[in-house]
Amino acid sequence: MKQGVQGSAGIQGTARIPAQQRAVDVTRERDVALPGARGEHTHCEAPIPQPRAVVQRSSVRGQIVDALRTALVAGELKPGAVYSAPVLGERFGVSATPVREAMQQLALEGAVEVVPNRGFRVVERGARELAELAEVRGLIEMPVMLRLARTVPPERWAELRPLAEETARAASSGCAATYAESDRAFHRAVLSLSGNGQLVRIAEDLHRRSQWPLVGGPVRQRRADLVADAAEHTALLDALIARDLDVVRGLVGEHFAGAS
Template identity: 35%
Template structure:
């Protein structure tokens, strides 16, 4: 007897492997939320999500609790969970705090005497650009996260990394699909290469300008909003 999968499960991705199910469920939900694939304000059933992912309810319920602790979802007792509605004001707050944290951090990285560890991030930046060119949004998001948090980790400040990671998770990138469909995501991907080159060259002023422009997308085209001068 063949068990049919729920509608939409195929479109949202393959079933999960039987390894670290809680973590896999958390990452799958994180990606859906950030890409806007889960309608904000709509109550989602843990049972339905578990069925879509091909796992039991327990790892999904645990993943939802993890995401609730990060402020990404709200748990609705005996019903499931929902993704909070994100306003333009919310996006502006996230953008401003990220700018306050990440721009000075990247300038500090550019001004360090030993910038050798930064060089290995060029390959990661190239992979981001490749993912953007191919329209691989899941890969793009994963590599982008590795890139930015990885650079911050070089400064040895765990709290900084955790704070920026949480801010990234609370944002939305609903505009990525449109950019990918129009072939315009590659330009965003290439910005990572310029940032690496500026840091490696020790140019703090250029690094700050590039990073600030890059972060502007988080409240603009990546979020499906217009940007100043667009």
């Protein structure tokens, strides 16, 4: 059974915007009408205390998109739950309009779906979808990695060592959202060596989708799982520097087999 409309009591920690000066008059924002996203009922939602920080008008939509993506990865936005723009707007200290715009972006990415007159429901994903995403990522990234292994000089791979080390630090923190960001940064840097911007964008979109939680909560919440995943980045760099194609092929295949 679908869960009812949720307040932001479950959205905390990683979803908060860094402390900044109060935004300029948000009532001047362009009121964009989104299909089915207007007129959400809020009478059933618990009051939300004013956050300590609010977003600046200049980048309000982008900041909210980033915050909501973080909340998704962290499992603070629950699969199947419905969230209304007005209440989330209170959480961020802005009007409902930029929240609707941010949620509409997430709807285009497949993370949420519009619920007319209520808000947005977090999409419920199963293990099959996760496996399909991993397969597609492998089909795209494997041949690129093997080509780069043959052509990129070792010193260029060595320059990515700090990013691999950052994923290890993020994994040690045990925070799924922090690790997800560093994980994407590492893969983005590797694929950027191909010089194909379209490839990088498509691969990152697939990667982001693969990090959203399954029904029942985020996978790979255990620190040991994150640490093991991060260790594969370092091993992959070592193999790329050595131009050991067999090891590269095996590591990439194993990485995607356990991807989430």
